[in-house]
Amino acid sequence: MLSLPRSMVDAIVAHARRDHPDECCGVIAGHGGVATRMFEMENAERSPTGFTFDSAEWLKVYREIDDADEDLLVVYHSHTATEAYPSRTDIRWSVNTPGASWLLVSTRDPAYDEVRSFRIDDGEVTEEEIRVT
Amino acid sequence: MAIEVRIPTILRTYTDGQKAVEGKGDTLADLLGDLDSRHPGLRGRLVTEDGGLHRFVNVYVNDEDVRFLGGLETALSDGDSVTVLPAVAGG
Numbered sequence: 001m002l003s004l005p006r007s008m009v010d011a012i013v014a015h016a017r018r019d020h021p022d023e024c025c026g027v028i029a030g031h032g033g034v035a036t037r038m039f040e041m042e043n044a045e046r047s048p049t050g051f052t053f054d055s056a057e058w059l060k061v062y063r064e065i066d067d068a069d070e071d072l073l074v075v076y077h078s079h080t081a082t083e084a085y086p087s088r089t090d091i092r093w094s095v096n097t098p099g100a101s102w103l104l105v106s107t108r109d110p111a112y113d114e115v116r117s118f119r120i121d122d123g124e125v126t127e128e129e130i131r132v133t
Numbered sequence: 134m135a136i137e138v139r140i141p142t143i144l145r146t147y148t149d150g151q152k153a154v155e156g157k158g159d160t161l162a163d164l165l166g167d168l169d170s171r172h173p174g175l176r177g178r179l180v181t182e183d184g185g186l187h188r189f190v191n192v193y194v195n196d197e198d199v200r201f202l203g204g205l206e207t208a209l210s211d212g213d214s215v216t217v218l219p220a221v222a223g224g
Contacts, residue, residue: 025223045222052222055191055198062141062218077223089224096189096219098143 002074002101002117003131004028008038013113015040016078016105023078024105025051029065030073039064043077050089051077074117076103084114086125094120101128136164136209139216140175147175161192162205164215179217180205191218 008028015024023045028038039061042054065072075097079087084104086094094102106114119126139153148154154172158164162180169176181187185205192199193216199207209215 025221027221050222050224052220055193055200055218055220056196058191058221059193059196059198059216059218075221075223087224089222093189093221093223096143096221102223 001129001131002103003033003133004035004074006132008035009115009130009132011038011040012076012103013105013115016107019043019078020107021048021080022046023048023051023080025053025075025077027061027065027072027100028074028076028103029068029070031068031070033073035073036068036070038074048080072097072100074101074103076105078105078107080107082106082108084116086118086120091120091123091125103130135211137214138164138168139214141218143219144175144178144217147172147178158209160203160205160209161194161199161207161215164209165205189220191220192216193218 023043025043026038026040028035030036042057043051044054045052084106086102101117102120103117117128117130119128135155137153138156140148156164156167158167165176165179179187179190194202194207195214
């Protein structure tokens with residue numbers, strides 16, 4: 001289960017809508033499994049079908065999280081034409097973020113915000129409940 | 134000539150859990166070769182079989198992404214700081 005404050009979920013959805021039709025991306029830092037703050041990241045690909053963290057921005061954010069003894073709790077991104085479910089590319093890259101939840105937002109339906117979260121271990125995708133607090 | 138190399142959590146299995154290690158070399162390629170002699174396997178996670186930088190990692194020299202410098206041929210000097218991070222991407 002992933003607990004997130006309403007403000008963060010709303011901010012992620014707003015980020016996804018704003019960057020549509022390109023994918024958005026970002027992270028949430030946590031401490032002891034509790035979400036502490038989120039970072040909206042630049043999608044260096046600026047693409048409707050993929051995302052890559054901008055390398056300079058990622059270094060800065062990683063240091064901030066590490067220096068504060070926080071962990072990478074969530075990696076989020078959007079799918080703009082398909083469901084909020086990890087793609088094969090997502091599964092392949094998830095090995096780089098062990099322990100982090102992968103949260104996806106689909107913006108394919110302008111009237112419905114599909115937000116789902118997954119744990120991806122060794123290629124196996126397991127959905128987890130998002131508890132909005 | 135000592136160069137500090139900061140290692141991300143996912144690669145610390147190669148450094149006995151150490152967050153940072155020291156190495157030497159005139160270029161990034163030399164440095165990675167030097168590190169591999171004491172931390173076998175580390176180089177293989179950063180460099181592909183074709184001898185290029187692996188796309189799954191970002192390597193920075195003094196906080197500059199080496200892809201925008203000279204890649205593995207980036208020149209190093211005493212006191213430089215190298216940081217390795219996992220790249221984050223998806224589709």
